[in-house]
Amino acid sequence: MKIADKNGKMLRYGMLVPLALMIASVVSSCLSYSNAKTSIANDLNDAMIALVHENSELWTRQDTITALRKMHEATRKPLIYQASDLNFRNSVLKDQAYFTLALVDEKRTAPKLQGNKIASDSIMLVPERAVDGVAIQVQGFADCSMVSVFAASDQTLPSVLFALSILSMAGMFLLPRKVIGLPIALQETELPEMAGIPLHSTEHILDGIKLTPMQRRFARMLLEAPDMRVDKATLCSALWDNKSNAEESLYTLVRRTKTALAETDIEIICNRGESYELRVSG
Known part of the structure; x- marks a missing residue:
């Protein structure tokens, strides 16, 4: 849902x-x-x-x-x-x-x-x-x-009830959405299912891991994508603007990011050379 x-x-x-x-x-x-x-x-x-x-x-x-x-x-x-x-x-x-x-x-x-x-x-x-x-x-x-x-007539009680109805109606619209459920940014999207990971912890999953800015950007692209999977063309376009050696740079970036994540529960999977996927275990 x-x-x-x-x-x-x-x-x-x-x-x-x-x-x-x-x-x-x-x-x-x-x-x-x-x-x-x-x-x-x-x-x-x-x-x-x-x-x-x-x-x-x-x-x-x-x-x-x-x-x-x-x-x-x-x-x-x-x-x-x-x-x-x-x-x-x-x-x-x-x-x-x-x-x-x-x-x-x-x-x-x-x-x-x-x-x-x-x-x-x-x-x-x-x-x-x-x-x-x-x-x-x-x-x-x-x-x-x-x-x-x-x-x-004595309209004290009706006035109190009317004021409470207005205040409760205003509260439904004026209070932050996160009080009701989740942040506004997540209201219109369906979050990917992650085995064993609570929904509220996804934005902190990379905290404490030593990564270069490029490695962190790459890992966050996978983390925020549907099913945590992104094709190579999209990665090359977003990270290097489709430069001539973008695929070689992507291969090097993936290898070094895997090494940086080796001691964590996060794994980068290559799907037939067409896309990369992030998997979280534990």
Whole structure:
């Protein structure tokens, strides 16, 4: 398997971490948003109950019912009670919340309000002397936009998860490739197999061996070549630029390099006079 394939697979699996963190951030953000809406609705419920306890006798009087009936016949809209004087846990609701009083009976239903609103539960107030099934429906509403609900929600955990996903994604691309696997120079090539020699030790295999600059250059050409084998023409061209006596010079260089490597585990093999090969044993 090529090194690039291995690193590509590691990168794909590694991307699962920032992806999972991003999904967790979105899910937790939606949950926080939903909890904020529920909290606003509960705040409306508590304020509505307090308001009804304070005004139930006034709102169930016959003159109030008569006024509500006339208003309904004229406007088809409920009576709106502003809630700026009520106490809310979320102080922003003082400017955004209100309550409706609607007359309902067997023939009438509470008018529906249009728009993006958060609604509380409703309370039905039945007058003591009501003979026609008339009741007063009280319900709270808050004109909260998505932005205001989002601002009221606790986004600490989603923000932390989002930051971690960005940092982990950046780390996948910014950290040196050698932290993931191997140096960049080896990413796109398939390294030759060497019996008994760890891959990371090939660049140091000639360390400590006494060689002339030309001998070391020759040995490194073999070491870095595919299968550690190079044909004579390539060696002559690279080492002597195909001079007239290049083959004789190559023969002398090979012989002297063999002598220098005689006491090591490295051997130079001549393949039918066409190429030279480096073999490492031990």
